Amino acid sequence: MPFRKSTSLGAAILIAAGISACGGGSSSNDQATYQVVVTNVTSAQVLTPLGVVIHRPGYTAWSAGSTASIGLENLAESGNPAPFVDEAGLNINVDTVAMGTTPFTAGNSQTIDITTTYANNLELTVASMLGNTNDAFTGVTNWKIGRLNVGDSMIAMPHVYDSGTEDNVETAATMPGPAAGGEGYNPGRPSVTSVITIHPGVVTQADGLSTSALTEVDRWLGPAAKIVVTRTQ
Amino acid sequence: MKSKNWKSLVAASLATGLCAGTASAATWDITITNLTHGNHFTPLFLRTHDANTHLFQVGENAAADVELMAECGDNTLLVTSAGNGNFANNPASGVLAPGANTSTSINTASDETRLSIVAMILPTNDAFIGMDSQLIPVAAGTYTYYINGYDAGTEANDEILNAGVPCDSTTTGMPGAPGGDADSGATGVAGADSNTNIHVHRGTLGDATANAGGSSDLVSSIHRWQNPVAKVTVTVTP
Numbered sequence: 001m002p003f004r005k006s007t008s009l010g011a012a013i014l015i016a017a018g019i020s021a022c023g024g025g026s027s028s029n030d031q032a033t034y035q036v037v038v039t040n041v042t043s044a045q046v047l048t049p050l051g052v053v054i055h056r057p058g059y060t061a062w063s064a065g066s067t068a069s070i071g072l073e074n075l076a077e078s079g080n081p082a083p084f085v086d087e088a089g090l091n092i093n094v095d096t097v098a099m100g101t102t103p104f105t106a107g108n109s110q111t112i113d114i115t116t117t118y119a120n121n122l123e124l125t126v127a128s129m130l131g132n133t134n135d136a137f138t139g140v141t142n143w144k145i146g147r148l149n150v151g152d153s154m155i156a157m158p159h160v161y162d163s164g165t166e167d168n169v170e171t172a173a174t175m176p177g178p179a180a181g182g183e184g185y186n187p188g189r190p191s192v193t194s195v196i197t198i199h200p201g202v203v204t205q206a207d208g209l210s211t212s213a214l215t216e217v218d219r220w221l222g223p224a225a226k227i228v229v230t231r232t233q
Numbered sequence: 234m235k236s237k238n239w240k241s242l243v244a245a246s247l248a249t250g251l252c253a254g255t256a257s258a259a260t261w262d263i264t265i266t267n268l269t270h271g272n273h274f275t276p277l278f279l280r281t282h283d284a285n286t287h288l289f290q291v292g293e294n295a296a297a298d299v300e301l302m303a304e305c306g307d308n309t310l311l312v313t314s315a316g317n318g319n320f321a322n323n324p325a326s327g328v329l330a331p332g333a334n335t336s337t338s339i340n341t342a343s344d345e346t347r348l349s350i351v352a353m354i355l356p357t358n359d360a361f362i363g364m365d366s367q368l369i370p371v372a373a374g375t376y377t378y379y380i381n382g383y384d385a386g387t388e389a390n391d392e393i394l395n396a397g398v399p400c401d402s403t404t405t406g407m408p409g410a411p412g413g414d415a416d417s418g419a420t421g422v423a424g425a426d427s428n429t430n431i432h433v434h435r436g437t438l439g440d441a442t443a444n445a446g447g448s449s450d451l452v453s454s455i456h457r458w459q460n461p462v463a464k465v466t467v468t469v470t471p
Contacts, residue, residue, distance in 0.1 A: 039292035043384065043435040044427045106428035107386070109292070157291070157381075157433075206422075206438055206448075217423060219435040222381055222460035226291050 032118035033233035034145060036126060039109040039226040041157070044217040046131035046177050047110070047138075047225060048079025049100030051088075053125040054116045054145075058093035061125045061141040064196050068163040070187075072127070076137040076163035078176055078184025079103065079129040088125070095122070103131060103177075115233070122146040126227055131177025132214060134170065135163040135191070136199045138224045148231040157223035162199040164191050170202060170212035180213040257343050261369065262468040263321075265350065266334040268379075269462050271455035273330055273411040274362060275306025275353040276323035279337065280315055281345040287366050288349035291431050295385040297402065299351065299431075303361040303385035305400035305408050306353040319345065328355065328411045346371070350380070350465060354458075356394065356410035356451060359385040360434045362463045375468045379461035384426065384434040391421040392437060392449035407450070414455050418445035433460070 034054065040047045053061065061084075062072055071087030074080055085097040096116040104110045116122065123146070127139035138160045148154065166174070166189045176184040203209040206216035261281070267274050280288055288311075289299045298310035308322055324337035329352070347366040354360040363383045370376060384390070388405065394415050395406025407415070422438050439453030 040428070041291050041430075041432040042428065043432060106432065107292070107430040216438045217427065217435070219438075221434060221436045221458070223433050 030118040031115055031233060032122070032231060033113060033115040034124065034148075035230045035232050036112045036114065036124070037109055037228045037230075038126065038128065039228075040104055040106050040224070041226050042106050042130070042220045042224045044106050045133075045220060045224060046103045046105050048075070048103050048129040048131050049081050050110055050112055051075055051081030051084040051127045052098045052112045052114055053085060053088045053094055054096045054114055055088070055091070055094040055123050055125065056119065056121050057123065057142070059088065059091045059123075059125070061088065061127060061139075062161070062196050064161065064198065067195055068165050072137070073135075073163055073165040073187065074185045075127055076129050076135040077166055077186065079131050080184065081127070084127060113232070120146040124229055128225065130160060130220070130224055132175060132179040132218050133177070133199075133202060134168045134174055135166040136160055137163060140227060143229070145229055145231070148229070150231050150233060153228055153230040156227045158225065158227065159222070160199045160220065160224050162193070162197050164193050164195045164197060165189075167191050168200070168202070170204070170209060170214050172213040175213060179215075179218060182213075257371070257471065259341050259371065260338060260470040261341060261348065262336065262338050262470070263348070264334055264336040264466045265329070266464040267329045267331055267462075268464055269331050269354070269458045271331055271412060271414065272357070272458060272462075273328040273355045274325075274463070275302075275328055275355055276308055277321075277325060277329065277335065277350060277352040278302065278308045278311045279321040279324070279339060280311075280349045281319045281339055281341045282347050282349065282366070283344045284346055284366075284368075286347075288351060289363060289365060289383075289431055291363075291365065291383065291433070293430055295387055295431050299361075300359075300385055300387045300402050302351055303353050303359040304388050304402055304404070306355065307400065311351070330411070348467065354382055354462065356407040356415050356456065357437060358390045358392065358405075358407055359388040360437075361385060364465060369467055370469060371471065373469055373471055375466055378465045378467070380463050380465060381460040382434040382436075382458060382462040384428075384432050386426050386429040386431055389425045390423045390437070391419075392423075392439070392451050393419050393421050394450040410450075412455075414443065414452060415450045416443050416445050416452070417450055419450040420446075420448055422449050
């Protein structure tokens with residue numbers, strides 16, 4: 001059982017589901033395939049194409065309170081996952097990377113299948129921008145998947161983070177999503193907070209930010225995505 | 234979950250049922266606390282079940298019984314769907330006020346390892362608190378969970394109070410405001426949901442005044458919330 005005694009589960013932390021109690025992984029030379037399904041559980045945000053990384057301990061894509069990497073800044077401001085996964089690929093602890101090609105709207109999902117050499121300490125990182133924001137992203141990093149047997153799944157509903165690389169001005173010129181159609185990545189724009197934090201949410205026109213390109217439907221509370229990882233091979 | 238209330242879990246959890254097969258009948262003493270600042274919960278509905286069934290799932294359509302609960306606070310269809318299964322309905326004998334808690338006990342069957350809990354959040358159009366098929370340990374102990382507010386995806390969040398009108402899945406507006414702190418005459422906040430699946434609720438908007446009129450019959454300084462919206466403790470006695 002994953003929990004003993006009084007286990008406090010935060011609203012947005014990982015929820016184990018379907019983890020087999022009879023352990024025993026595969027031998028280390030086998031291939032493993034993981035299916036990653038991300039569902040957009042916001043009201044009306046668009047999630048940008050997924051960046052997916054299979055790695056070992058020693059790679060961490062982000063950490064709240066630390067500065068975002070250039071790859072993550074790209075992903076969080078523009079939604080383009082390529083610089084993020086390219087950057088990951090340079091890390092000696094990274095095994096395999098993959099990415100989606102299209103954004104997906106609220107209520108819809110994106111599925112990525114990714115195959116790597118099996119190891120019992122494999123970890124998963126998934127990242128996606130909330131497109132109708134300046135620099136909000138969601139995802140998981142260092143999610144331990146090495147103990148999953150074939151057929152087993154885990155579910156996460158992670159936090160939404162602010163990359164700390166661009167002020168949340170919400171103007172049409174500064175957000176790439178369909179609500180705005182503005183600029184994506186720009187390393188020159190300032191941020192009052194220069195490290196990754198939990199995103200404070202969007203203000204929108206509805207709350208009196210008249211220069212915002214957003215309406216009240218673009219708001220969210222807590223998690224924006226449901227991530228299910230299943231080992232299929 | 235459109236036509237069938239108890240749908241097979243997509244994720245392959247059969248292995249769990251087999252490998253974690255040490256589950257046996259137990260007593261769960263469950264306490265639910267309303268953590269919101271200014272919202273009531275309609276009668277709570279608690280259901281125990283095995284690993285392959287769900288009352289609702291985030292990212293899926295709401296079934297008719299969940300829709301009626303989320304829009305009207307009416308558990309009639311949930312009780313019907315539960316049949317002879319183990320459930321608890323309305324442990325608070327009415328609504329649960331902000332900060333209040335209520336308790337109930339359920340004796341689980343030998344194959345039941347999961348707990349689901351739902352109740353509508355009032356005043357809203359179709360917000361509900363939701364615990365979806367939470368795995369409860371078999372070992373004796375007290376376990377604490379925090380749960381989110383969800384949007385059933387079945388009704389526009391217009392935030393217009395429509396109290397005193399018989400509520401069903403076709404009526405619009407918010408069916409009641411037990412705190413007596415909503416107003417009237419709003420023009421309406423939002424149109425139909427763009428995400429018609431169950432999703433994490435974006436929260437209510439409200440407006441800045443408790444006077445009649447404005448865009449919302451809610452008051453933004455009273456009726457907003459952050460997740461989590463409820464605390465659930467489960468004491469397991471094998």
